[in-house]
Amino acid sequence: MEKRITVPLTQDKVKGLKAGDSVLLSGVIYTARDAAHKRLMELIDKGEKLPIDVKDAVIYYVGPTPAKPGMTLGSAGPTTSYRMDDYTPKLLEKGLKGMIGKGLRSQEVVDSMIKNGAVYFGAIGGAGALISKCVKKAEIVTYEDLGSEAIRRLVVEDLPIVVVIDSEGNNLYKQGQSAYLESLK
């Protein structure tokens, strides 16, 4: 049974999400991966304003392929999240509430998620074409020079994601594997 959630991800929405929940997400999300995160950190460290409002926002770790004419966005599956781990706690401190990616996160990120009340979602890695169909609008917000790695504002409808790590630190990667192996006994 999927939960339909819309952005902004307020505290009560975050608290209601548990590791393993299937979610259909709608609303505005921002794309950013390695290069954009590095620039955001530089702004945070200098005490400067960020080009996007991260409060109660969701960032999707993705670098899409170029869109074909007539398409909203190219193929857009998640990139592997651990590369953003060093940058994440500072963004969570600034109010970021949701991250979509795939793969393991560091303990520092999980601790910061628990402290700041945030959720980490997994989108299906490699399902770039399927995920692209959920994007109804896409525009570059900033860092156009980064091409695929620019920060884009996406309007998504029913984006299928799974809660991998919830705001209490429960982790589907651990729970899922254990539950499956337990079921074999």
Added chain:
Amino acid sequence: MKEINVVEITKTVRDLCIDANYYLSDDIRNQLLKAREKETWNIAKGVLDKILINADIASTEKVPMCQDTGMTCVFIEIGQDVHIIGGSLCDAINKGVAKGYEEGFLRKSVVKDPINRINTKDNTPAVIYYDIVPGDKFKITIAPKGFGSENMSQIKMLKPSDGLEGVKEFILKVVKEAGPNPCPPIVVGIGIGGTFDKAAVLAKRAAVRPTDEVNSNPFYAELEKELIEKINKLGIGPQGFGGRTTALAVNIETYPTHIAGLPVAVNINCHASRHATAEL
């Protein structure tokens, strides 16, 4: 003596780059369908369904299956009796990659220098391996390699005394450490023997070998079966959410090695394990 003009090579490379990214190869599709049939865990079934639906959307709408259209690995089998005319073979291949990635709306994911990382804007240069073979064959295999899985690959110089058990232990360690990161269910390419570099290339060749081909060496065919069973028993599952299907295939390639060495390389491919081949 067979003459091949570089213009043909460029066109074929271009087409293969696009094909490999848009269309799931038959052997991988069959592995996914078999895995879906055998899968018992609900969330795992859902993930496998979505992976197959994604492949259908990509092929119908002629778009890349995945946004990481990869760094382009190229394997060329070139017969001794082939004469390349019209220009440089290497340039022709790279021109084909540039055309394919531009005209196919593929992502340009290559930086010119690993430290000073400026994008080359055309996904070149490719990583090219040439095999000289007898006769007048000219075979091109394009294997776009995404780095989610590539980054989870590892190589180790084992001691001969580590033996077969040491080899199995290392392979399982690599798969466990990779966990959800390489987009399971994975294809595991293993290279055993040779030198440090040879083992790595063997692993890549193994990863690209069609998964419906059984190893011609019965000992390694048996080892491939044993390893895929052990890997699936880990329960990592599709996308690491748990389940029966962690690996779609395990392929091993070997080469003679030094009396003091046992190099083992593990090259991990994601559930698309993209490759496309053509002969000229």
